[in-house]
Amino acid sequence: MTYQKKENLRQMLEGKPHAHVPVSFFQHLNPWELSGEACVEAHIRFCRRTEPDFLKIMHDGLTAPVDLNLTELSELKAYRPGFQNNPYIRKYLDRAARINDRLAGDTDTWCNVFSPFTLLRRIGEERFFTFFREDPQAIRDVLLFLGEDLAYLSRKLIEDAGCMGIFLALQGAESGLFTPEEFSDFIAPSEQLVITAMEESSPYNILHFCGWNQIKNQLELWKDYPANTVNWAIYVENLPLTEGRKMFGMRNCMGGFDNRRGKLLYAGTEKEIRQETVNILETYRKAFGSMDGLMLGADCSFLPDFETQRFCWVTDELRNWERRTAYVAR
Template sequence: MTQSKKELVLAAMDNKPVDRVPCGFWFHFLDDEIHSDSFQHPELMEKVFEGQTRYIDTAKPDFVKIMTDGFFPYENETAMNLKTADDFKKIKPLADDDKWFTQQIAYAKRLTERYGDELAMFFNVFCAGTTVKFMQADISKSEEFLANAVKENPQAVRQGLDVISHDLAKLAKRLITEGGVTGIYFSLQSLLGVSPETYKEVLEPGEKEILAAANSVSDYNILHICGYAGHHNDLTLYKDYDVKTINWAVVVEGIPIPEGRKIFGNRAALGGFGNLDSELLYKGSKEEIQAETKRILAEAGRQGVILGADCTVPRDTEWQHFEWVREAAK
């Protein structure tokens, strides 16, 4: 019997044989996905919902990464306006009935009730460090701000990040148990200017807590080691993170799927294509995109592989390009 799309994706994540290699791509639906605030402006959530459902209904992807444009802000008064490392000690957890939880869970449920039986659906969740960076008014200086705070007072920053991570862990678990998602798509990055030892001391504990919470209610979660805008990561930092499937920036890191899978103990991989408007998935012809699909699979094999991109693709990518990949992957 032919595997359904959901069965294909879960089998690939389990490193089992598949009828065909599944694929999936995603993009943002709001012009400013970082600073848009759906908690204060619910009409933005409706815009994202309309865009997401139109994409699913029209492009018919093999799985869905639920985009969270407008949900990037951590709506917690005690975490606003972080200026110094000591400010992190002021962060207090949110109540379980806070709209930061309830609105995201309700949004997930709207989508899973519509598509969850036929498609694996993964809700985007950022780590605490990325969440803090998104809360800075000047995103171009956010990496430097967090790195400096960590170096100034690692204990204080760890205290604050642990509070945020605890809320994110609660959210991850509830998105699965109440929102009905298959799992989370957990996005994180190495912190430039901070040693691996300090990263493990300050950031890793909260990140592992979030994954543990998601893993406690679903075997199917994805780790995204984000290479957005050319950000380089130390993949070895994450080799012992407990997660079924890993998505790293193959093109940005210069680490193809077979090499990356060795780092992660041959766990399933999601990716293969670059995500910039200068790259093949965006600007290539059908022949070029399908030839690249076949090249990637000849190199990576057809088991334990889900075709995708380094990260979010440009908003104006032609959806037909995704279908060309799927055709070639059969």
């Protein structure tokens, strides 16, 4: 059964006939689960409870390859890639390896890697743009250095720690943040370093276009980034699965549900959630004539207090729907 789940996922990702629509959701960790064995146990417990077709290894509790507590631009400019000597990289590789070891090959994993800009903006939005206005070339250089470290990390997560691919979370394309020219000059080059590394190491990577602060993105800036699968904030972007898949060149897509507090999966009844599951599936099949290219999931990760039983309702109804419709993907 485990082999069938893993084989089914690969068949789907490769556009081959497969028996089931893969499904997976993600949930942030509690404060006491952010490191060490508690972190590993939290991932395993979530996997056992929700039985996803794959597990995303969470970044929660980790920081960045660069010190995020710096206060001066000179401190930031002193940063250089550390690769295997960087504590952040060592901690993340250890986390991923331990989780994969505990899963013992039962479930494939993707590891959540944040883009260079996503991590660097954590020094504080105001501080970042103060530095950017003061010396934009220095910021570009730092982002490239971060890209080198994260490229190294991505390779090692796949080749050494046992992850099937990278779940690369991208930010920086929010409307009004950068012009397309600024994005192309300052943000995209560092992202491409990471993407090149992960694409050279695995054919199964996922790009996540983050709906940061519920601000719409200039999605066209990412439209041609290579990856097997794309995931975007459907309900922030107002871009349904069917239209988004067309926009991204008919690549595999992941999503369906809104992850925000108070929305259906958080607040709806079991009946409503099951009905929406069927609605998502039927709408997709009507648009494309099959379920090819779909992984059922959500716009982003859910908060720690989310009731995981609600994920199980979706998975159960998905399997019921497949039985009712005698579903077999082409």
